[in-house]
Amino acid sequence: MAEVRLKNVTKMFGDLTAVDSANLTIEDSEFIVLVGPSGCGKTTTLRCVAGLEEPTEGEVYIGDRVVNGVPPKDRDIAMVFQNYALYPHMDVYNNIAFGLKLRKMPKDEIEERVNRTAELLGIHSKLDSKPKELSGGQRQRVAVGRAIARNPKVFLFDEPLSNLDAKLRVQMRAELQELHHNLETTSMYVTHDQVEAMTLGNRVAVIDEGVIQQYAAPQEIYDYPSNKFVAGFIGSPSMNFLDARIKEEGGNVYVEGDGFNLLLPDKITDPVEGKSGKEVTFGVRPEDLTAEQTVHEGDETKSFDTHVLVTEPLGDEIIVHAEVGGQEIVAQLDPRVDIEPHQDVTLFADMDYIHIFDKNTEEAIV
Amino acid sequence: MFKKVRGSSLAYILILPAFALILIFTLYPFGRALWTSFHRINPVLPGNPFVGFSNYTSVFSSYYFVKSLRNTLIMIGFTVPIITIMSIAISRLLIENFYGRGILRPAVLIPWVIPSAITGLIWQWLFNGSYGAINALLSRMGVISDYIPWLTEVLTAKFAVMVAFIWAQLPFPIILMLAAMTAIPSDLYDAAKVDGATAFDSFRYITWPHIRTMAVIVIIYETLTAFTSYSIPYAMTGGGPGTATSMISYYIWSLSFDQLQFGKGAALAAIIAGLSLIFIFAIIKAIPSEIMLEEE
Numbered sequence: 001m002a003e004v005r006l007k008n009v010t011k012m013f014g015d016l017t018a019v020d021s022a023n024l025t026i027e028d029s030e031f032i033v034l035v036g037p038s039g040c041g042k043t044t045t046l047r048c049v050a051g052l053e054e055p056t057e058g059e060v061y062i063g064d065r066v067v068n069g070v071p072p073k074d075r076d077i078a079m080v081f082q083n084y085a086l087y088p089h090m091d092v093y094n095n096i097a098f099g100l101k102l103r104k105m106p107k108d109e110i111e112e113r114v115n116r117t118a119e120l121l122g123i124h125s126k127l128d129s130k131p132k133e134l135s136g137g138q139r140q141r142v143a144v145g146r147a148i149a150r151n152p153k154v155f156l157f158d159e160p161l162s163n164l165d166a167k168l169r170v171q172m173r174a175e176l177q178e179l180h181h182n183l184e185t186t187s188m189y190v191t192h193d194q195v196e197a198m199t200l201g202n203r204v205a206v207i208d209e210g211v212i213q214q215y216a217a218p219q220e221i222y223d224y225p226s227n228k229f230v231a232g233f234i235g236s237p238s239m240n241f242l243d244a245r246i247k248e249e250g251g252n253v254y255v256e257g258d259g260f261n262l263l264l265p266d267k268i269t270d271p272v273e274g275k276s277g278k279e280v281t282f283g284v285r286p287e288d289l290t291a292e293q294t295v296h297e298g299d300e301t302k303s304f305d306t307h308v309l310v311t312e313p314l315g316d317e318i319i320v321h322a323e324v325g326g327q328e329i330v331a332q333l334d335p336r337v338d339i340e341p342h343q344d345v346t347l348f349a350d351m352d353y354i355h356i357f358d359k360n361t362e363e364a365i366v
Numbered sequence: 367m368f369k370k371v372r373g374s375s376l377a378y379i380l381i382l383p384a385f386a387l388i389l390i391f392t393l394y395p396f397g398r399a400l401w402t403s404f405h406r407i408n409p410v411l412p413g414n415p416f417v418g419f420s421n422y423t424s425v426f427s428s429y430y431f432v433k434s435l436r437n438t439l440i441m442i443g444f445t446v447p448i449i450t451i452m453s454i455a456i457s458r459l460l461i462e463n464f465y466g467r468g469i470l471r472p473a474v475l476i477p478w479v480i481p482s483a484i485t486g487l488i489w490q491w492l493f494n495g496s497y498g499a500i501n502a503l504l505s506r507m508g509v510i511s512d513y514i515p516w517l518t519e520v521l522t523a524k525f526a527v528m529v530a531f532i533w534a535q536l537p538f539p540i541i542l543m544l545a546a547m548t549a550i551p552s553d554l555y556d557a558a559k560v561d562g563a564t565a566f567d568s569f570r571y572i573t574w575p576h577i578r579t580m581a582v583i584v585i586i587y588e589t590l591t592a593f594t595s596y597s598i599p600y601a602m603t604g605g606g607p608g609t610a611t612s613m614i615s616y617y618i619w620s621l622s623f624d625q626l627q628f629g630k631g632a633a634l635a636a637i638i639a640g641l642s643l644i645f646i647f648a649i650i651k652a653i654p655s656e657i658m659l660e661e662e
Contacts, residue, residue, distance in 0.1 A: 098571070
């Protein structure tokens with residue numbers, strides 16, 4: 001097991017910068033997730049650690065060793081690929097044993113390791129099957145098994161669950177979690193699925209356009225996104241963003257926009273004090289909005305008067321798409337509230353969990 | 367009207383045009399050739415009497431048949447393995463992403479678009495004993511002191527014809543191999559690298575299993591092509607010196623259109639068709655069944 005460290009890693013493909021001076025430390029036995037939209041550079045980052053790509057600049061450390069220029073086989077890593085990458089002409093046994101054979105491991109030890117791995121992953125009865133005879137979930141297990149059997153210092157996962165159907169994905173996600181709990185091998189996991197990122201990662205690195213936007217524990221990323229991109233990427237449905245400006249009046253600080261005028265709680269006013277008139281982006285998550293039947297006096301400083309456009313009842317919740325001052329706002333509400341399309345509804349924001357971003361830099365202010 | 371035609375009758379109607387073409391241009395000529403091989407056909411004599419197997423026996427017992435069959439088999443024995451191996455090697459190089467690949471890939475196809483008689487003439491010129499480019503090149507490089515009469519010595523003429531044949535034949539197998547190699551997911555090579563495979567291991571465990579079915583197809587196709595090769599040797603050497611480069615397909619032409627013995631020519635053609643079938647079955651038999659049964 002080992003720590004993995006990326007120091008100012010940049011990867012260019014011609015003029016295109018795929019990874020832009022990435023700095024990342026994965027502690028020994030930590031499970032971290034790289035998440036971002038497709039083409040953001042997360043897979044390239046992983047491939048730089050694997051040795052399948054060489055960084056244009058910067059160093060990759062595995063343990064105390066700089067591994068730039070070291071071929072993948074000598075980095076003591078194992079990788080699980082999106083399309084499983086099982087050798088189609090070998091049976092499951094040989095797929096798992098291949099790396100061990102190439103390392104000239106004694107035959108009885110190979111057998112022991114393959115059997116132990118197959119037992120662990122519940123694919124023992126499939127050892128004689130060819131990959132094409134297996135289901136998607138079984139193939140994925142073999143791919144994971146091939147990585148485990150080698151007992152490497154670092155696991156690298158490149159979107160390993162994205163080819164599975166939704167139900168299987170949830171199951172495999174839990175299995176991977178348990179596996180990491182048992183093996184405690186340092187792991188890097190690439191995905192575009194924020195749910196996988198949140199559930200699997202000890203820490204999550206959100207990447208966009210080759211740049212690591214934020215690297216923190218999942219809850220911290222959810223609660224305190226460092227910029228508008230992270231705020232919009234993590235969470236489903238996405239955070240609402242409304243054009244607004246700061247207003248100071250009678251010792252209070254408000255965030256004001258078309259159709260709303262919200263009073264900021266005292267504890268979060270510090271960063272915006274004295275910035276009256278500043279154009280900002282106001283952010284509130286759909287799950288931090290509620291619809292109250294009765295409106296009290298003073299409530300207008302924490303509520304939106306909206307006109308409902310569409311409702312999506314999901315059973316355990318209802319997603320309401322509404323309009324406030326010409327801007328769209330989405331709310332995730334209790335399914336038992338009675339809301340119909342084309343109705344006017346007052347939505348309340350939980351003001352303890354609101355976000356304010358600089359309109360130009362998109363960095364978080366509050 | 368179409369509503370009335372359903373199920374299998376519609377299917378038969380739809381394959382009718384294709385079947386008609388095969389009937390007219392393949393089955394009828396083949397049947398006609400078979401018929402011809404059992405008759406004596408002479409354009410200046412009346413009647414086409416049935417002669418049984420006498421055309422066959424006379425072809426089999428002719429010195430020229432044995433000689434040209436031997437030449438053809440030697441040609442197959444050398445060129446087919448070389449073409450197969452070279453097409454794999456060249457495709458393996460062309461699949462790499464290197465500077466100039468965009469020019470080199472189409473350039474490989476050039477021999478394919480040159481009519482084989484022209485190919486023969488080009489190589490005849492290159493191998494020419496007095497003014498050929500190959501002699502000029504070799505002598506300037508100091509490899510030879512005297513010009514070699516490539517096309518008029520038995521061994522060198524055989525060699526020259528094979529070189530020209532290989533050159534002309536390579537493009538198609540290269541395309542087949544490139545197609546097979548392009549279809550291999552790159553993930554597999556990445557996985558193999560991580561697993562610790564060398565370039566040779568990658569070829570042996572990933573590339574080869576994916577292209578071996580195609581290799582069998584190339585071997586069969588090239589065997590048949592070499593078996594019926596005619597224009598390149600004829601354009602380069604006219605079958606000479608002596609009978610050194612006379613191929614069996616040239617013998618068909620010579621019997622039929624030079625000596626106007628259509629019956630014997632047809633008998634020889636039938637013999638070649640039979641031998642070709644035997645070749646194909648022998649090749650398929652010689653190959654482990656798992657390769658032929660693979661879908662991937």
